[in-house]
Amino acid sequence: MGDMAHAPQQRRRFLNSNATQRLLAFASLIGLIVFYSLASPNFFKFENMVAILIATAVTGILAVAVTFIIITAGIDLSIGTLMTFCAVIAGVFITMWHGPVIVGVLAAILMGGLVGLISGTFVSRLKIPPFIATLGMMYVAKGLSLIISGLKPVYFNDTPSFALIAMGSVTGAIIPGFNIPNAVIIFFAVALLSAFLLNRTILGRYTFAMGSNEEAVRLSGVNVDRWKTIVYMVGGLICGVAGVVIAARLNSAQPSLGQGYELDAIAAAVIGGTSLSGGEGTILGTVIGAFVMSVLVNGLRILSVPQEWQTVMTGVIVIFAVYADILRRKRA
Amino acid sequence: MRRKRLVTILIVVTAVLMLGGFAAAQAIYIPVISKGFQHQFWQAVRLGAEKAARDYKVVITFEGPENESMVDKQLDMLQTDLAKNPSAICFAALDSKAAIPLLQEAKKRKIPIIGFDSGVDSDIPVTTAATDNVAAAALAADKMAQLIGGSGKVGVIIHDQTSRTGIDRGTGFLGQMKKKYPNIQIIGPQYGGGDQLKSTDLAKAMIQANPDIKGFFGGNEGSIIGVLNAVKELNLVGKVVVIGYDSGKQQLDAIRSGAEAGAITQDPIGIGYKAVEAAVKAIRGQPVPKNIDTGFHWFDKTNIDDPAIAAVLYN
Structure with missing residues (x-):
């Protein structure tokens, strides 16, 4: 897929640009883990590690989705409620229409792609600022979820295999006792695939280029509108995956859930070194960022720190991470 | 310079948290997981739970998702609290069906579950403290x-x-x-x-x-x-x-x-108090009724400022 002429430049970016920030995020993640392990015997237990992994999976997938969009210097506020909308779509196909599970899953993911495509069109062709276009889409997706579900959760009780998508364990079947929930495996698979898209394909190259200097890309003859729409569509598809995972985890599509999740995802991407001004970011960084957020909260919970303070600490970490990013830029 | 200060802060924070962690590790620990957190109603439940914790000399934490739609966040709380080897758990499920696998895990590990407020729609809870x-x-x-x-x-x-x-x-x-x-x-x-x-x-x-x-x-x-x-x-x-x-x-x-x-x-304070009280009884192996009525009151202009009524009202 890669165009050979661009490969060296690609590699250089991969190595240098975000390395410090990612290193910093990674160091704080290790630091947090070491610290919590010393502070409580309950932290570094297999059971709690699984709790952290599963708590990260959904936010992590959303963070990967939004990373694509932030790199183009855009933003997508609709990812949280879009996830919910896709979950409800899975519920419609599987529970209401008694369709096969696989059809429901595909429908949910494709619906995510379709909504992403619409958001992307608003942004690229109609020139509506991403913040506003996706804010609007956030409400549309939320409203549609409520309408379609009739304001009630849609349960997947007739199809026990659906819950296994998130809560079953492929690893447990291979290595007995090593029960990593599938939701986590899906998260890592989405991350790997996205890293490939971003670093090894023309889509990834244009994603970075549009974020760095959109006008230059346009002038060099690239159909910016089309590629930008595609990026939003990819983000939407990934949100569809998140929708399937959360529905499978809860064994239900909860129509009023979702708002607020976009902010956690955006924070994870930023902690991981994705620049809100576009042109910079990595999937690995985002994955680390998502873990920083969930490990932080999990550890504070393990230490019985009151919930108000958990929230304060999360905020402090986000500000810290962004400040570190600014420092790095100044030095560079 | 900056780094030095940072290290100092980290060490102090570590020390404080570790002390807290050890203190918590020694006593009977009961996490209380509610359906919300910052609403006045839930804060009143928290007051009652904390009062019971003092009376019975147990350690509790009170947590709840930011709003009543965040079912998965509540499950994250439940799962983390299970990792802390609690003696019992007080739980008000946002969605009972979604919580069942984790509650079964608790049951398997012989951790009594006490439902409160809307409780848990299943036979796993030992008792439920709620308004009739x-x-x-x-x-x-x-x-x-x-x-x-x-x-x-x-x-x-x-x-x-x-x-x-x-x-x-x-x-x-x-x-x-x-x-x-x-x-x-x-x-x-x-x-x-x-x-x-x-x-x-x-x-x-x-x-x-x-x-x-x-x-x-x-x-x-x-x-x-x-x-x-x-x-x-x-x-x-x-x-x-x-x-x-x-x-x-x-x-x-x-x-x-x-x-x-x-x-x-x-009586939200009563809900919190009686939930923790029931948890303590369940841990000690004392019998608890299947349902605990936490009480309710009629109030109007004439008794709105009575101390007993004013205590259960919130703004």
């Missing part, structure tokens, strides 16, 4: 009948027909009316989702269709605020008997000013 909403709404019906003289039309607005509280309050009020006051005609019930604006519109429509309506019952705070708005907008303040549920500043003001005749209040 059917009896509480029946009391509201009695008061209504008394205030309108035993006959006439009464409008009913409930928050929804799916949640436990919505079902219980609706059937409690309607059942009592049917059984004891055959001369009272019920209009509705209509369901406003607990939304003030929607409930306002519903109440207005009911008044337009029944100009001779004598009273209104609202099943929760949002519903009754809606009724109060409608009554005010149609200039019927004082002409319609309004009876509500729970508290909240607007409702308390309306009761003080006479726009609302009175309301039923649950």
Whole structure:
């Protein structure tokens, strides 16, 4: 897929640009883990590690989705409620229409792609600022979820295999006792695939280029509108995956859930070194960022720190991470 | 320089947290996981839980998701708390079905589960500490009948027909009316989702269709605020008997000013206290009843400032 002429430049970016920030995020993640392990015997237990992994999976997938969009210097506020909308779509196909599970899953993911495509069109062709276009889409997706579900959760009780998508364990079947929930495996698979898209394909190259200097890309003859729409569509598809995972985890599509999740995802991407001004970011960084957020909260919970303070600490970490990013830029 | 200061801060924070961690590790630990956190109602539950923790010398944490839709965040809390080897868990499920796998895990590990408020819809909890909403709404019906003289039309607005509280309050009020006051005609019930604006519109429509309506019952705070708005907008303040549920500043003001005749209040502090108390009993192997009624009170202008009532009201 890669165009050979661009490969060296690609590699250089991969190595240098975000390395410090990612290193910093990674160091704080290790630091947090070491610290919590010393502070409580309950932290570094297999059971709690699984709790952290599963708590990260959904936010992590959303963070990967939004990373694509932030790199183009855009933003997508609709990812949280879009996830919910896709979950409800899975519920419609599987529970209401008694369709096969696989059809429901595909429908949910494709619906995510379709909504992403619409958001992307608003942004690229109609020139509506991403913040506003996706804010609007956030409400549309939320409203549609409520309408379609009739304001009630849609349960997947007739199809026990659906819950296994998130809560079953492929690893447990291979290595007995090593029960990593599938939701986590899906998260890592989405991350790997996205890293490939971003670093090894023309889509990834244009994603970075549009974020760095959109006008230059346009002038060099690239159909910016089309590629930008595609990026939003990819983000939407990934949100569809998140929708399937959360529905499978809860064994239900909860129509009023979702708002607020976009902010956690955006924070994870930023902690991981994705620049809100576009042109910079990595999937690995985002994955680390998502873990920083969930490990932080999990550890504070393990230490019985009151919930108000958990929230304060999360905020402090986000500000810290962004400040570190600014420092790095100044030095560079 | 900067790094040095940072290291110092880190060490201090570590020391403080570790001390906290060790202190928590020694005592009986009971996490209380509620359906919400910053709402006045849940903070009152927290007060009660903390009081019980002091009385029984146990350590608790009180947590809940930011809003009542975040089912997965609540499960994350439950899963993390399970990793802390608690002696018991007090839990108010946002979605009972979604929580079942984790609760079964707790049961397998012999950690007693105490349901509170809406509880958990399953046979896993040892007991559930909650308001007897059917009896509480029946009391509201009695008061209504008394205030309108035993006959006439009464409008009913409930928050929804799916949640436990919505079902219980609706059937409690309607059942009592049917059984004891055959001369009272019920209009509705209509369901406003607990939304003030929607409930306002519903109440207005009911008044337009029944100009001779004598009273209104609202099943929760949002519903009754809606009724109060409608009554005010149609200039019927004082002409319609309004009876509500729970508290909240607007409702308390309306009761003080006479726009609302009175309301039923649950005892959120009692809910928190009795949940933790039941957990302690379950840990000690003492018998606990399957359901614990945490009590409710009728309050109006005359007793709103009584210490016993004021303690369970929230703004």
